[in-house]
Amino acid sequence: MTTLWQASQQLLAGHITPETLVSDALHAIAAESGEGKRVFTQTYLAEAQQQARQANARWQQHQPNSAIDGLPISIKDLFDVAGEVTLAGSRLLSNAAKATSNASMVERLRQAGAAIVGKTNMTEFAFTGLGINPHYGTPANPWQRTEQRIPGGSSSGAAVAVADGMCLAAVGTDTGGSVRIPAALCGLTGFKPSASRIDQTGTLPLAVSLDSIGVIAHDVRSCWLLDSVIADEPLAIDERHLSDAHFVIPQTRVLEGLDQHVSAAWLHALGQLRAQGVTLTELPLHELAELETINSRGGITAWEAWQWHQHYVHSQPDAYDPQVLTRIKRGSLLTHEEASALYQQRADWKQRVENAIAPFDGMLMPTVPLIAPTLDELNDPARYMQVNMLMLRNTSVINMLDGCSISLPCHQPGAAPVGLMLSSTHGNDAALLSWAAAIETTLKRSI
DSSP: OOOHHHHHHHHHHTSSOHHHHHHHHHHHHHOTTSSHHHHEEEEOHHHHHHHHHHHHHHHHTTOOSSTTTTOEEEEETTBOOTTSOOOTTOSTTTTSOOOSSOOHHHHHHHHTTOEEEEEEOOSGGGOOSSOOOTTTOOOOOSTTGGGOBOOOSSSHHHHHHHHTTSOSEEEEEOSSSTTHHHHHHTTOEEEEOOGGGSOOTTBOOSOTTTOOEEEEESSHHHHHHHHHHHSSSOOOOOOOOGGGOEEEEEOSSTTTTOOHHHHHHHHHHHHHHHHTTOEEEEEOOGGGGHHHHHTTTOHHHHHHHHHHHHHHHHHOGGGSOHHHHHHHHGGGGOOHHHHHHHHHHHHHHHHHHHHHHTTSSEEEEESOSSOOOBTGGGGSHHHHHHHHHHHHHTHHHHHHTTOEEEEEEOSOTTSOOOEEEEEEOTTOHHHHHHHHHHHHHHHHHTO
16 A cells, blocks of 8 residues: 555655556556446546656656646545536536536646546535435445445545545545545545635535535645645644643543444554653533534534525425435524524634633544444434434534544554544644644554
């Protein structure tokens, strides 16, 4: 397994070519026994090969466009690509107008010379954390694939594409955990930056107040590298010593109902951090319990999604995934006055949480409380909704906080993938990634 960071370093040293890396990715996409047909809603195979050839010439001349010039990257199916319809994992938009320009993020990837291999499948309109898509199929989780476990969502295809070598890293979105959840369930690293760092022009929205563009890769440095290309300003990360770290562990809600696999991995990871001298403080943080009330009628996500979707819901309700439609329609139950009160509640809540965690270097919690369930288990609509809420419970805290967050694999080899999530407040992305790199080193050492 070659990471994006390793591939970039190998290109710099002249030990590998972009053409080799792209060829490997395209073979993985085309493999008959693989998940390529369910992972991608659109592929750019010829374009990626051409980009790799052009990048190879630039590397040979020591004039690459960027550190990822010619490397295979995937993009989620809600970023505009000029001349194409942006489907967002739906059938509803099949006949919509084609995009007239590239999304800002796509344009930055192209300027960097990235070999974009395709658009990845996703939960329809990014509105669940499970990754199930009845229109294009659901990519199977790479762990125990024969059991047909969910990949997590909404950036489902993004995670499976990275895990299966169809690209070295993927760009997705994260409104309530849509980068971190599939990363956790598929044994990968998922980084949700502070939302304002990456221009979202040309990105089909779910809830503009909570949306952010994030990345999935094999490790922290690879996430940092891809983020540096697509963000307005690259981050400078530095070496941190865990003996200097002081992290907070919230005690309200986020540790409830952990299954045995998550609990074991979580406690083992905490033990490894303590062994490195990390100071861990348990804090009640009762404010987290307030989110259940704030979001009891769908919250900001449903309200803002309804504003975008209401015309389609009235005219073409049968075109939607019924599970997604149910969540969108919850936004119709709110009045403008009630929605306005939600934003005021969020602002007050955000300020109080920021004040509470300000003395700490970051906040630790399990990314999700469950390992990936099977698709069969979620055929029951009630169980579907229950598991979806659990998957989003911890990650969505950070979107409400408008913070930054990263999920790191913390399970043992062969065990069910489990994520450890480190989070901080808005604008602390560089420090977050620096601490995450130190944590990653310790967790890998314990494997």
